[in-house]
Amino acid sequence: MTDNTNTTIEATARALVLHHDDNVAIALCALPAGSQVQPRAAAAQTCITLREPIALCHKFALRDIAAGEVVVKYGESIGRATCAIAAGAHVHIHNLASTRGI
Amino acid sequence: MSDPHFLGYPRANGSAGVRNHLLVLSVAGLTGPAARRVAQALPGARLVTMPYGGGLIGADHALHMRALTGLACNPNVGAVLLIGSDPPKLRTLAQAIEAHGTPVVSVCLDDCEHDSLSLSDRAIRAGAQLHRDLSRQRRVPAALSSLFIGLECGRSDPSSGIVANPLIGKLTDAVVGHGGSAVFGETMEWLGAEHLLARRAATPQVAAAVRQAVLRRERLASSQGVDLLGNNPGPTNIAAGLSTIEEKSLGAVAKSGNAPIAGVLGYAEAPGASGLYAMDAPAYSPESLTGFVAAGAQLLLFSTGVGNSYVSLLAPTIKLSANPVATQRLREQLDYDASAVFRGACTLDDAAHELLLLLLDIASGSLTWGEVLGEGEEVVSRIGEAL
Numbered sequence: 001m002t003d004n005t006n007t008t009i010e011a012t013a014r015a016l017v018l019h020h021d022d023n024v025a026i027a028l029c030a031l032p033a034g035s036q037v038q039p040r041a042a043a044a045q046t047c048i049t050l051r052e053p054i055a056l057c058h059k060f061a062l063r064d065i066a067a068g069e070v071v072v073k074y075g076e077s078i079g080r081a082t083c084a085i086a087a088g089a090h091v092h093i094h095n096l097a098s099t100r101g102i
Numbered sequence: 103m104s105d106p107h108f109l110g111y112p113r114a115n116g117s118a119g120v121r122n123h124l125l126v127l128s129v130a131g132l133t134g135p136a137a138r139r140v141a142q143a144l145p146g147a148r149l150v151t152m153p154y155g156g157g158l159i160g161a162d163h164a165l166h167m168r169a170l171t172g173l174a175c176n177p178n179v180g181a182v183l184l185i186g187s188d189p190p191k192l193r194t195l196a197q198a199i200e201a202h203g204t205p206v207v208s209v210c211l212d213d214c215e216h217d218s219l220s221l222s223d224r225a226i227r228a229g230a231q232l233h234r235d236l237s238r239q240r241r242v243p244a245a246l247s248s249l250f251i252g253l254e255c256g257r258s259d260p261s262s263g264i265v266a267n268p269l270i271g272k273l274t275d276a277v278v279g280h281g282g283s284a285v286f287g288e289t290m291e292w293l294g295a296e297h298l299l300a301r302r303a304a305t306p307q308v309a310a311a312v313r314q315a316v317l318r319r320e321r322l323a324s325s326q327g328v329d330l331l332g333n334n335p336g337p338t339n340i341a342a343g344l345s346t347i348e349e350k351s352l353g354a355v356a357k358s359g360n361a362p363i364a365g366v367l368g369y370a371e372a373p374g375a376s377g378l379y380a381m382d383a384p385a386y387s388p389e390s391l392t393g394f395v396a397a398g399a400q401l402l403l404f405s406t407g408v409g410n411s412y413v414s415l416l417a418p419t420i421k422l423s424a425n426p427v428a429t430q431r432l433r434e435q436l437d438y439d440a441s442a443v444f445r446g447a448c449t450l451d452d453a454a455h456e457l458l459l460l461l462l463d464i465a466s467g468s469l470t471w472g473e474v475l476g477e478g479e480e481v482v483s484r485i486g487e488a489l
Contacts, residue, residue, distance in 0.1 A: 009265075009446040018264065026260055026343075028444065029426075056427065057260040057407070058343040074263070078294070078349035091345070093331060098346035100293055101323055101330040 015039035015048075017062065019075030024059040024091050026073075031060075051088040059091040071096050106280065106458065108465035109241035110248065110400075113177050114203025118244035120400045120465040122180040123148045123416060124233045126225075129170055129186040129195060130155035133211055136218040137185045140225040144233055147183070148415050150480045156188070157488035169370040169482040170195060172396030175202040177250075178416050180239065181232040185225055187211040207232060241467065247281030247376065249465065252394030252402040252417065253357040254288070256387040259342030259407025263353015265424035265443045265450070266405035271359035272454035273403060273461060278361040278378050285367065285397060286358045287381035287390045290323075290334050292316050294348030295355040299380065304362045311366035315382040334385060342407050357405065369483055370396035387412050388481035391419065395480065401465055411435050413472030415480050418464050421471065422457070437470050 009016060015025045017039045025039040031054045038047050039062065054060050059073070065085040070077045079098045085091055110118030124147040128137030134151040141149035150173060158166050174182045174195065182199055184206055186192045192208045199206040207228040214220040253270055255262055274284045292299055296316045303309035323330060335344045344350045364377035370393050373379045383393045391402060391414045402419040404410070409432045413419035423429050424440035438457055442448035464470055472478055 009444060013446060016264065026264065028446075055343065057425070059260075059345070073349060074352045076295070076298075076348070076352050078352065079346040092343070093340060093345050096345045098294075098330060098348055100320060100347055101328070 010040050013040040015060070018073060021075045022072050023062050023065055023069075024071060024073050025062050027054040027056060027058055027060065030054070030056050048088045051086060052090050054090055061085045061087050061089050061091050063087045065091075106246045106276075106462060107243050108246070108249070108462045109467065110244035110465065111177075111180060111239055112242055112244070116248070117177040117250075117398070118248045118400075119177040119180060120249075120418060120467075121178040121416070122236050122239055123178055124181050124183065124229060124236055125150060125174060125179045125416070126183045126185065126229065127170065127174055128152060129184065129191060130188060132187040133185045133218070133221070136211075136222050136225070139222050140183070140185065140229060143222075143226045144229045147229060147233065150415065152482060154484070154488065155186070155191070159489055160486070162485040162488070165369055165483065165485060167194070169392065169396045171198045172370045172372060172398065173392070173416065173480060174199045174206070175204055176395055176398055176416055177400050179204060180236040181205040182207075183225060183229040183232060184208040185210075185221070189213070205232060205235070245280070246277060249277055249401060250283040250285070250397075250399045251277055251461075252391065252397075252399035253284060253286040254387060254390055254394070254402060254404045254419075255291075255354055255357060255406065256404065256410040256412065257338050257406045257408050258344065258350060258353065259339065259425055260344060260349075260353065261424040261444055262405050262407045263350075263356060266407075266422050266440050267353055267356035269422065269424075269440055269443070269450060269453055269457060270357040270403045270405055272450065273457055274357065274359035274378065275361055276454070276458055278359070278376075281376055283373060283376045283379070284358070284361075285373070285379045285381050285394050285399060286355070287383035287393055288354065288385040289315050289319050289382050290330075290347065290385045291351045291354040292380070293320060293351050294346070295351040298352075299355060299358070299363060302358075302360070302363050304364050304377075308363055308365055311382075312363070312380060315366060315380075338408060357403070367397060369393045372398045384483055388479060389483045391417070392480045392482055396482070401461065403461070406436075409435060411472070411475075411477050413470065413478045415478030418470045419472050419478070420457075420461060420464060434471055434475065437464070
């Protein structure tokens with residue numbers, strides 16, 4: 001069961017991982033390319049270097065994600081990668097697609 | 103808070119209004135303009151007009167009548183001035199409203215020799231009497247168990263799913279935990295999270311109903327060739343960082359907290375008992391909110407990411423956001439600023455306590471920004487073609 005009702009955000013965090021199964025993190029502020037970010041999470045995370053600027057609330061990959069791999073946020077599938085996504089890259093509609101609908 | 107309560111208007115059925123509106127309800131497109139004239143002559147009255155009404159058939163007709171009756175019987179409505187052009191329809195509605203215990207006066211165009219000015223005169227005089235009577239009523243303490251809240255999100259961004267919706271979820275748990283009721287809708291935004299909702303269903307039948315409701319709308323989109331991307335999530339959601347319907351849904355369902363789901367309601371359908379309910383309904387806020395209000399919700403909690411000014415006309419709608427940029431910009435739109443949680447300056451539990459106090463204050467009469475600025479409307483859903 002996803003329980004994101006007890007997420008605690010630390011004041012110093014610049015990015016957030018919602019669940020230990022997640023392969024993406026959320027930017028808590030606008031982050032420039034090249035930023036070294038250590039997202040706060042349930043599990044300890046290694047430092048990620050951002051490959052491109054990440055806007056407020058947008059997602060970036062915590063590790064390399066293969067084409068076709070499930071993208072996980074809240075510990076749940078939010079779709080599949082439509083191409084290989086490198087750690088630190090922006091994850092959005094250009095490389096992530098829903099598996100629902102059509 | 104051991105015994106949270108608010109000051110409300112006691113109703114015949116044991117419920118309590120958080121407002122005491124005179125509702126001017128025009129149930130036919132023909133009488134809309136006259137009803138507007140009537141409402142303008144009665145400052146403070148709430149006007150709801152149906153742009154259609156004749157030639158409705160089958161499920162559409164049933165939904166239309168259920169929604170109109172439900173709006174009139176909402177606990178926030180102290181009295182109803184019913185205006186229309188079709189005597190049998192007005193009789194049916196007036197009888198249902200009377201049976202509920204709400205004072206109602208009907209004014210029919212057919213009884214005014216088809217003269218809208220004559221109708222206006224009659225309706226203004228009747229409405230003035232009703233309004234004066236309402237002003238004599240006083241608020242009394244009411245328990246949280248008499249509260250029914252509706253849960254909505256609109257113009258969401260990822261901060262909604264991380265902070266604002268889980269915050270609403272905590273309020274939902276508090277209201278339901280005290281014996282009150284809550285409803286969430288927007289069926290398309292269960293898509294990708296239906297397994298989580300089904301797990302919380304009170305019975306296997308409710309779990310099946312949740313899955314079936316999602317499947318039906320997913321198939322509807324497919325059969326019409328609708329690509330969900332750009333529709334839901336919409337362009338504003340996407341710009342703000344939401345990529346797929348699954349991502350949006352997983353954030354959206356957090357509004358429903360952790361209580362068991364007692365049942366799946368149809369649009370504008372009132373629950374038979376207290377508890378948490380899912381309403382199978384369109385996701386667009388104007389239709390969605392009216393579905394909740396017609397089901398009896400007196401108060402709405404509405405999260406937004408980047409901002410959304412729309413509110414219900416009849417139920418105070420508490421707007422909140424956790425987006426640190428939007429909360430700076432929209433000071434006369436957002437009733438609660440949850441950005442401190444997003445910034446890590448406040449815990450979700452502390453914010454939930456503050457928000458519950460605000461909810462009780464607004465339930466007791468303090469105005470929301472939407473009420474102050476007059477952003478409210480009611481929009482009843484349609485299903486199909488009319489004859």
